Amino acid sequence: MTQFLQACFDGLALGSQYALIVMGFVVIYRATGIINFAQGGALILGAYMTYNVSNTWGWNFYLAIVVSAVVVAIFSILLQRAMLQRIFRETIGVIGGLLLWAASVYNGASHAVGVVVGVVAGLVIWQLAARIEARVGARGPSELPLFGAIMVTIGVLFVVRQIVATIWGFGELNVEDPWELDTTMVGDVILQNAKIATIVLAALGLGLFFIIDRYTRIGIAMRATHFDHEAAIAQGISTKLVFATAFGLAGVVAALAGTSAASGANLITPQIDTIVFLAFPAMILGGFDSPGGAVAGGMLVGIFQNLVKTYVAQPPGWFPTDDLTWLGAGFERVAIFVVMILVLLVRPYGLFGTEEVRRV
Amino acid sequence: MGERADALLDVRNVEVVYNDVILVLRGVSLRVDRGEIVALLGANGAGKTTLLRAITGLLEVHRGQITKGAVHFKGEPVDHEDPSKLVRAGVSQVMEGRRIFAELTVDENLKAGAYTVRDKTKAAAGYERVMELFPALRPRRGDTAGYMSGGEQQMLAIGRALMASPQLLLLDEPSLGLAPLIVEQISEIITTVNEQGTSVLLVEQNAHMALSIADRAYVLENGRIVKDGTGAELLDDDDIREFYLGVGEAGRKSFRDVKSYRRRKRWSA
Ligand SMILES: Nc1ncnc2c1ncn2[C@@H]1O[C@H](COP(=O)(O)OP(=O)(O)O)[C@@H](O)[C@H]1O
Numbered sequence: 040m041t042q043f044l045q046a047c048f049d050g051l052a053l054g055s056q057y058a059l060i061v062m063g064f065v066v067i068y069r070a071t072g073i074i075n076f077a078q079g080g081a082l083i084l085g086a087y088m089t090y091n092v093s094n095t096w097g098w099n100f101y102l103a104i105v106v107s108a109v110v111v112a113i114f115s116i117l118l119q120r121a122m123l124q125r126i127f128r129e130t131i132g133v134i135g136g137l138l139l140w141a142a143s144v145y146n147g148a149s150h151a152v153g154v155v156v157g158v159v160a161g162l163v164i165w166q167l168a169a170r171i172e173a174r175v176g177a178r179g180p181s182e183l184p185l186f187g188a189i190m191v192t193i194g195v196l197f198v199v200r201q202i203v204a205t206i207w208g209f210g211e212l213n214v215e216d217p218w219e220l221d222t223t224m225v226g227d228v229i230l231q232n233a234k235i236a237t238i239v240l241a242a243l244g245l246g247l248f249f250i251i252d253r254y255t256r257i258g259i260a261m262r263a264t265h266f267d268h269e270a271a272i273a274q275g276i277s278t279k280l281v282f283a284t285a286f287g288l289a290g291v292v293a294a295l296a297g298t299s300a301a302s303g304a305n306l307i308t309p310q311i312d313t314i315v316f317l318a319f320p321a322m323i324l325g326g327f328d329s330p331g332g333a334v335a336g337g338m339l340v341g342i343f344q345n346l347v348k349t350y351v352a353q354p355p356g357w358f359p360t361d362d363l364t365w366l367g368a369g370f371e372r373v374a375i376f377v378v379m380i381l382v383l384l385v386r387p388y389g390l391f392g393t394e395e396v397r398r399v
Numbered sequence: 400m401g402e403r404a405d406a407l408l409d410v411r412n413v414e415v416v417y418n419d420v421i422l423v424l425r426g427v428s429l430r431v432d433r434g435e436i437v438a439l440l441g442a443n444g445a446g447k448t449t450l451l452r453a454i455t456g457l458l459e460v461h462r463g464q465i466t467k468g469a470v471h472f473k474g475e476p477v478d479h480e481d482p483s484k485l486v487r488a489g490v491s492q493v494m495e496g497r498r499i500f501a502e503l504t505v506d507e508n509l510k511a512g513a514y515t516v517r518d519k520t521k522a523a524a525g526y527e528r529v530m531e532l533f534p535a536l537r538p539r540r541g542d543t544a545g546y547m548s549g550g551e552q553q554m555l556a557i558g559r560a561l562m563a564s565p566q567l568l569l570l571d572e573p574s575l576g577l578a579p580l581i582v583e584q585i586s587e588i589i590t591t592v593n594e595q596g597t598s599v600l601l602v603e604q605n606a607h608m609a610l611s612i613a614d615r616a617y618v619l620e621n622g623r624i625v626k627d628g629t630g631a632e633l634l635d636d637d638d639i640r641e642f643y644l645g646v647g648e649a650g651r652k653s654f655r656d657v658k659s660y661r662r663r664k665r666w667s668a
């Protein structure tokens with residue numbers, strides 16, 4: 040029983056992280072129809088911002104979370120402006136320039152040289168992109184096929200990784216959070232304080248999201264735009280504001296996810312965003328366009344993953360074999376993808392996704 | 400057509416092209432004066448919806464463009480305005496096919512309609528007005544809009560457009576697909592709204608309904624205005640009676656007659 044409760048608690052904490060991550064994808068997908076892989080970049084940035092503000096600047100940790108959330112929200116909104124508002128060549132130029140700056144610094148050049156390389160490269164790429172743009176007549180990812188837009192978001196993810204590595208290095212860093220390795224015992228179940236904090240953070244972040252989405256003017260505008268873009272415009276709803284809000288909210292939840300992934304026993308590296316890919320089964324199970332599904336999917340997958348992990352390590356008494364180690368370490372991560380595929384066979388739009396937009 | 404000082408909406412010689420090549424409106428002029436109900440009649444594909452898009456700034460969504468002419472609202476050119484600015488200026492529309500937000504509740508639909516209204520007391524007053532006009536909506540406030548009947552959805556669509564307290568209300572085929580009794584109700588509502596001070600441009604294929612409440616009317620065919628006059632004049636017009644009301648000398652016209660009628664193109668200038 041203790042084992043089961045322990046797995047459930049740990050699963051809840053992991054599920055909270057998944058829910059935060061998935062919510063970021065869902066809110067952007069709902070607004071724009073794009074799977075925004077740059078969310079991974081936002082998560083990395085969130086983790087490092089929290090680190091920088093609390094460790095390097097020595098500010099209060101909770102304040103650091105707020106600063107991080109604000110910075111990442113701004114980052115996401117700017118990114119959206121660049122990507123969706125028809126300034127394709129500028130976006131590509133900036134991305135290319137930053138990449139080369141990061142690459143040259145990483146290869147031993149001084150920052151000054153790196154900046155020069157980056158600026159020159161950025162200008163050249165900008166001009167090239169302008170030529171291509173003129174030839175194909177594309178004005179931005181919003182006019183590119185969806186696939187092109189998604190590729191751009193993947194590009195952004197790699198750029199953020201590079202930049203973060205350039206600024207903070209590749210090494211493992213430990214965020215000085217108030218929880219560290221402390222634990223609280225409830226009966227025989229060990230509750231890591233950092234995990235409790237993750238659950239609380241997620242509850243706050245997701246609760247805020249739901250209040251905005253349900254009850255505010257902009258929340259109604261977001262849902263209306265998702266349902267019928269043109270009819271929303273006809274009401275005078277500003278799609279620019281709707282997009283900016285969606286990306287801003289996605290930035291906030293990404294920062295919270297990043298902070299939680301960096302806290303407690305965890306260390307951060309520029310690859311901290313790998314958790315994003317583990318969150319994918321949760322997103323697909325929840326259904327891409329359902330915020331409620333994001334939470335439910337996240338929790339289900341988180342708990343399931345921890346149950347599998349627990350019982351593979353130590354199969355229950357009634358089980359025919361007591362040695363499942365042949366399944367391999369990390370089998371639980373495979374298991375969630377297997378379950379995802381099984382569920383998709385039965386329900387192709389996930390457990391909570393809308394099948395098709397109902398237009399009555 | 401002479402200019403009048405009290406023209407609320409003035410569409411002058413507008414030409415609209417989709418995808419840079421498909422010419423749909425070929426120089427349309429039309430006017431709605433303050434306090435009027437103006438009907439715009441025309442068969443399917445005549446360009447009625449396109450004209451409304453040209454007025455409300457929704458052409459861009461459809462890759463359409465005004466290539467000639469201009470649209471003025473209250474004397475200001477609005478043909479290159481952002482749709483939301485136009486709503487703020489006082490033009491609301493009920494789109495063809497209702498286009499309510501089916502996944503949202505009735506109240507949320509109305510709130511979406513009041514998006515541009517920042518003044519809380521104004522928004523509340525607008526809401527009360529809609530509830531008085533459509534008492535049937537009141538008990539359904541919290542219901543998901545998509546589960547309501549077609550008639551109720553049309554009421555909601557009109558209510559949503561009225562939330563912004565427009566000076567000009569554009570309606571695109573509000574009677575489409577509704578039972579005669581509901582159509583009757585809707586025309587009464589339009590009259591009431593008009594009496595409360597909102598000018599109306601009513602796009603219809605249901606000429607009978609439109610002409611019975613319109614002060615003036617235009618007939619659009621193939622992207623051109625081919626006839627205009629007062630509602631009563633057009634109701635008495637032989638061509639209209641034959642083609643739109645189906646009450647020619649020999650009673651209801653057959654489709655073949657209509658086709659040959661079109662070939663004769665008697666209305667074209
Ligand atoms: N987005 C579009 N792209 C190209 N052609 C269009 C588009 N929308 C409408 N049309 C064409 O314009 C003409 C007029 O359409 P519309 O304005 O919808 O007519 P109505 O509302 O009178 O039925 C039709 O021939 C239609 O095929």
Ligand SMILES: [Mg+2]
Nearest residue numbers: 447448449495
């Ligand atoms: Mg139409």
